[in-house]
Amino acid sequence: MTNATTGGLRLEGITKRFGSFTANDAVDLDVRPGEIHCLLGENGAGKSTLMNVLYGLYQPDGGQIVVDGEPRTFSNPKQAMAAGIGMVHQHFMLVDVFTVAENVMLGREGAFVLNKERARARVREIGERYGMPVDPDAVVEDLPVGLQQRVEILKALANDAEILVLDEPTAVLTPQEIDELMGVMTALRDEGKAIVFITHKLREVRAIADRITVMRRGKIVGHAEPGTSEADLAEMMVGRAVDLRVDKAAAEVGDVRLQVSDLRVTNVAGVVVVDGLTFDVRAGEVLCVAGVQGNGQSELADAILGNMPVASGTITLDGRDITRANPHDTIAAGVGFVPEDRQADGFVSSFSIAENLVLNRFDQPPFSRGPALALPQIQDNAERLRQEFDIRTESISAPLSSLSGGNQQKVVLARELSRDLALLVASQPTRGVDVGAIEFLHRRIVEERDTGTAVLLVSTELDEVEALADRVLVMYRGRVVGIVPPETPRDVVGLMMAGVPYEEAVASAENPTPRAEAVATQGAAERGEHA
Amino acid sequence: MSTVAAARTPELDVHESRDARRARLSAGALLVALGAILAILSTRTAGATAYALSGYFDAVQLPTVTVPAGPTVIACAVLVIASGIVFLAGRLPAGARTAAAVVGGIAVVLGFITWAVAGSQLPFQVSNQFAGTIALATPLVLGALCGVLCENAGVVNVAIEGQFLVAAFTAAVVGSVTGSTTAALFAAVLAGVLMGAMLAVFSIKYLVDQVVLGVVINLFASGLTGFLFDQLVQPNSGDLNSSPLLEPIAIPGLSAIPFLGPILFNQTILFYLAVLSVAFVSWLLYRTRWGLRVRSVGEHPEAADTVGVSVRGMRWQAVLLGGAFAGLGGAFFTIGSTGAFIKDITVGNGFIALAALIMGRWNPVRAALMAVFFGFVTQLASQLQSLGTPMPSQLLLMLPYLATVIAVAGLIGRSRGPAADGVPFVK
Numbered sequence: 001m002t003n004a005t006t007g008g009l010r011l012e013g014i015t016k017r018f019g020s021f022t023a024n025d026a027v028d029l030d031v032r033p034g035e036i037h038c039l040l041g042e043n044g045a046g047k048s049t050l051m052n053v054l055y056g057l058y059q060p061d062g063g064q065i066v067v068d069g070e071p072r073t074f075s076n077p078k079q080a081m082a083a084g085i086g087m088v089h090q091h092f093m094l095v096d097v098f099t100v101a102e103n104v105m106l107g108r109e110g111a112f113v114l115n116k117e118r119a120r121a122r123v124r125e126i127g128e129r130y131g132m133p134v135d136p137d138a139v140v141e142d143l144p145v146g147l148q149q150r151v152e153i154l155k156a157l158a159n160d161a162e163i164l165v166l167d168e169p170t171a172v173l174t175p176q177e178i179d180e181l182m183g184v185m186t187a188l189r190d191e192g193k194a195i196v197f198i199t200h201k202l203r204e205v206r207a208i209a210d211r212i213t214v215m216r217r218g219k220i221v222g223h224a225e226p227g228t229s230e231a232d233l234a235e236m237m238v239g240r241a242v243d244l245r246v247d248k249a250a251a252e253v254g255d256v257r258l259q260v261s262d263l264r265v266t267n268v269a270g271v272v273v274v275d276g277l278t279f280d281v282r283a284g285e286v287l288c289v290a291g292v293q294g295n296g297q298s299e300l301a302d303a304i305l306g307n308m309p310v311a312s313g314t315i316t317l318d319g320r321d322i323t324r325a326n327p328h329d330t331i332a333a334g335v336g337f338v339p340e341d342r343q344a345d346g347f348v349s350s351f352s353i354a355e356n357l358v359l360n361r362f363d364q365p366p367f368s369r370g371p372a373l374a375l376p377q378i379q380d381n382a383e384r385l386r387q388e389f390d391i392r393t394e395s396i397s398a399p400l401s402s403l404s405g406g407n408q409q410k411v412v413l414a415r416e417l418s419r420d421l422a423l424l425v426a427s428q429p430t431r432g433v434d435v436g437a438i439e440f441l442h443r444r445i446v447e448e449r450d451t452g453t454a455v456l457l458v459s460t461e462l463d464e465v466e467a468l469a470d471r472v473l474v475m476y477r478g479r480v481v482g483i484v485p486p487e488t489p490r491d492v493v494g495l496m497m498a499g500v501p502y503e504e505a506v507a508s509a510e511n512p513t514p515r516a517e518a519v520a521t522q523g524a525a526e527r528g529e530h531a
Numbered sequence: 532m533s534t535v536a537a538a539r540t541p542e543l544d545v546h547e548s549r550d551a552r553r554a555r556l557s558a559g560a561l562l563v564a565l566g567a568i569l570a571i572l573s574t575r576t577a578g579a580t581a582y583a584l585s586g587y588f589d590a591v592q593l594p595t596v597t598v599p600a601g602p603t604v605i606a607c608a609v610l611v612i613a614s615g616i617v618f619l620a621g622r623l624p625a626g627a628r629t630a631a632a633v634v635g636g637i638a639v640v641l642g643f644i645t646w647a648v649a650g651s652q653l654p655f656q657v658s659n660q661f662a663g664t665i666a667l668a669t670p671l672v673l674g675a676l677c678g679v680l681c682e683n684a685g686v687v688n689v690a691i692e693g694q695f696l697v698a699a700f701t702a703a704v705v706g707s708v709t710g711s712t713t714a715a716l717f718a719a720v721l722a723g724v725l726m727g728a729m730l731a732v733f734s735i736k737y738l739v740d741q742v743v744l745g746v747v748i749n750l751f752a753s754g755l756t757g758f759l760f761d762q763l764v765q766p767n768s769g770d771l772n773s774s775p776l777l778e779p780i781a782i783p784g785l786s787a788i789p790f791l792g793p794i795l796f797n798q799t800i801l802f803y804l805a806v807l808s809v810a811f812v813s814w815l816l817y818r819t820r821w822g823l824r825v826r827s828v829g830e831h832p833e834a835a836d837t838v839g840v841s842v843r844g845m846r847w848q849a850v851l852l853g854g855a856f857a858g859l860g861g862a863f864f865t866i867g868s869t870g871a872f873i874k875d876i877t878v879g880n881g882f883i884a885l886a887a888l889i890m891g892r893w894n895p896v897r898a899a900l901m902a903v904f905f906g907f908v909t910q911l912a913s914q915l916q917s918l919g920t921p922m923p924s925q926l927l928l929m930l931p932y933l934a935t936v937i938a939v940a941g942l943i944g945r946s947r948g949p950a951a952d953g954v955p956f957v958k
Contacts, residue, residue: 055837057836057837076839077836077837077838077839078838078839081838087837089837092834093833093834093837093838094831095826095827095830095834095835096830096831096950097826097950098823098826098827098830102823103834105823106824106827106834106835106838106840107824107835107838107839107840108838108839109820109823109824111820112819112820112821113818114818114819114820114823155838270551270552
């Protein structure tokens with residue numbers, strides 16, 4: 001049906017505006033069957049917008065979509081699907097309370113009365129064919145994220161997609177899961193599918209892309225060959241030379257400031273999420289907590305802040321017991337906190353920048369006088385921090401929601417660092433932040449370390465862990481797998497993030513048994529979870 | 532390889548969730564407290580309590596059972612406390628807990644009735660209790676089904692009361708004018724659907740806050756029917772407000788069963804429709820393409836949208852179909868009962884239906900069971916009132932609502948509805 005000259009997908013001069021903002025400016029892209037085409041760009045470069053246009057979720061203001069040589073217009077996803085386009089969304093489009101089979105059949109159920117047996121068979125058949133089996137009767141919300149993503153891919157394949165768009169698919173995966181996904185993508189490519197792989201992670205692009213297209217500020221800024229160096233790719237993506245490493249001196253480690261002993265935390269559902277954690281963080285060092293999303297890191301951070309009740313164990317800060325302290329007390333004790341989900345927990349987006357900058361101190365002098373706010377001081381404080389942290393805004397009175405993600409995070413960090421800290425707890429401080437701002441945020445965190453603050457950094461990004469950590473604590477299922485130096489090879493840390501103890505991880509990293517080992521381990525772990 | 536994997540698989544330490552634990556402990560404490568109250572009451576219970584199993588006019592007369600009141604209440608108190616202890620003890624299989632809940636529940640009711648009726652001249656009419664339960668539960672079940680459909684599609688419906696009211700009014704007027712209960716039923720269904728359309732237009736198309744909208748629709752329904760009643764119906768009540776009533780339909784054979792027959796198989800069409808509707812809605816929601824799509828737009832509308840399901844279309848259909856059930860429920864208040872409409876005749880039943888829906892956790896069968904429970908308590912209150920019990924009648928009238936609060940807070944715990952319930956879909 002498809003061949004090299006007419007097959008595949010071409011986007012010609014796609015333009016999409018939201019009001020006065022041009023998200024896509026005359027974008028051209030062509031994707032051929034049997035290739036993995038990488039669309040690289042920072043957050044906000046317009047990649048997702050472009051793909052939503054392709055998928056019929058947005059209508060373009062100009063340009064056309066050509067599939068297999070025929071110009072098409074898609075006014076809804078159904079038409080795009082009918083043309084053979086399948087999309088794996090960054091935020092999974094799965095109904096959590098449905099089973100895998102129900103999710104796959106939704107929208108193309110066939111007869112009025114559901115034939116669940118046929119849907120199950122279809123899930124099994126496609127799963128086996130592409131080497132990614134999933135239990136069709138599993139309820140989606142019970143599945144680990146990696147398997148949920150698999151269901152998304154199965155959904156697209158069940159619909160006979162020939163052109164598969166994966167929007168930031170690796171953001172939520174472990175290194176091993178990423179390897180698996182790459183394997184699946186390669187297999188699909190070899191089957192003759194055209195794959196659009198959207199990402200901002202340079203390493204992955206280099207690993208798998210057949211061709212690379214780079215977007216910046218809504219425009220295509222260039223194409224690159226798979227062999228292009230990371231530094232060059234980063235420069236294309238950001239528009240200027242970027243220093244991917246953080247300059248930092250060796251840590252000058254002082255006394256223990258944060259001491260966590262045998263900490264256990266249970267979540268609302270009664271599941272133990274932090275299970276007997278013991279570690280310390282000393283003055284002047286960055287301890288990175290590495291792990292895949294959902295292995296208890298967020299709860300650990302919340303427990304330290306006092307936002308989540310501790311089941312047993314102790315937390316002390318500078319010798320003072322803060323195990324049962326509430327956030328108000330821990331903040332007063334000198335804990336700075338950069339929450340994982342800044343939109344939800346980091347600030348009040350309708351408040352002004354100046355107000356957000358004193359959210360943790362508005363009730364103390366100099367920002368309050370009795371019951372009244374000291375508005376001039378709040379303004380001065382905001383002006384000063386705006387300079388110091390390079391917060392790019394027209395006015396400090398503008399609502400925080402008017403800022404870009406990177407600048408919002410600068411506000412959070414500015415607020416937390418603008419006082420003397422004993423401990424800085426930062427969860428995913430650079431998630432969703434553009435490369436330029438990442439550089440800045442990292443530098444500030446290292447500077448804070450150098451003033452003698454203990455820094456506990458929770459991150460799922462190995463790049464970030466490597467760049468900042470003085471020691472790396474790997475967490476898996478609420479437990480410490482090991483505490484290792486930051487020079488530990490990436491694949492060892494990756495295996496540890498899947499629960500493999502350090503010695504074994506070193507052994508299997510040295511004589512690389514293929515992925516099968518890691519996959520089997522993970523499969524067993526997943527089964528263990530549901531047993 | 533496998534040994535390595537096995538060694539590495541950590542045991543996931545799953546405790547009873549905090550919510551489940553709280554629900555279990557509060558249910559246990561509640562039962563123990565109720566048992567203690569019964570035990571105290573038993574000391575002041577004298578005489579005997581008579582339970583009449585048959586009504587005065589039943590074809591087959593079953594005997595009247597008389598029990599000594601004091602010992603019976605004591606026995607019930609012991610059973611209730613024992614079942615409470617089962618809950619408090621924890622670590623028991625779910626089956627034992629269910630059994631304890633059933634035993635405890637029945638013992639509470641029995642002990643309470645025995646105490647309340649002790650020494651009364653008249654026996655407690657058991658068949659009357661069940662017949663009344665069914666009559667009161669019929670509109671509640673239909674109303675709850677309306678809510679189940681709307682809310683599974685993601686539209687909060689607090690306007691069931693308004694839908695009831697307009698349907699009740701329409702049924703009375705159309706029944707009076709045409710003299711046909713069939714025409715009245717169809718008119719009521721149409722009225723319910725039109726009220727549903729009003730909810731749909733403002734919530735789905737104009738994205739109005741659904742709770743506020745529901746309240747407004749209820750006020751609108753009350754005002755509209757009140758106005759028409761005063762201006763039009765009241766002055767001509769002979770022509771416009773004297774509808775024929777739905778006749779009970781005896782199911783041959785089954786209706787002759789002693790005790791159960793007259794209660795379950797000699798009812799109006801509305802009762803049979805309500806029972807069938809529960810099965811129908813259940814089938815529709817969980818076994819058909821339509822139901823899968825409805826639930827998907829209530830849970831994750833964006834996901835449904837990306838696979839080509841029309842979110843707004845499904846919501847419209849669900850709300851309109853729900854309106855049909857609310858219309859049937861509304862008809863009960865006029866042509867299923869006295870045939871005449873009076874202002875605000877539905878007296879909050881729409882809200883009780885809503886409570887049944889939430890306590891039934893958005894599931895048609897469970898919602899219907901909760902509706903029956905409310906019917907039971909309401910009927911109990913009115914029976915005890917007529918028997919002249921030691922409890923003040925005002926307190927008895929509170930009983931259904933007290934039961935609601937206790938059930939919601941203690942026994943049900945936090946319940947989780949459709950994730951996108953009440954969230955407008957904007958593309």
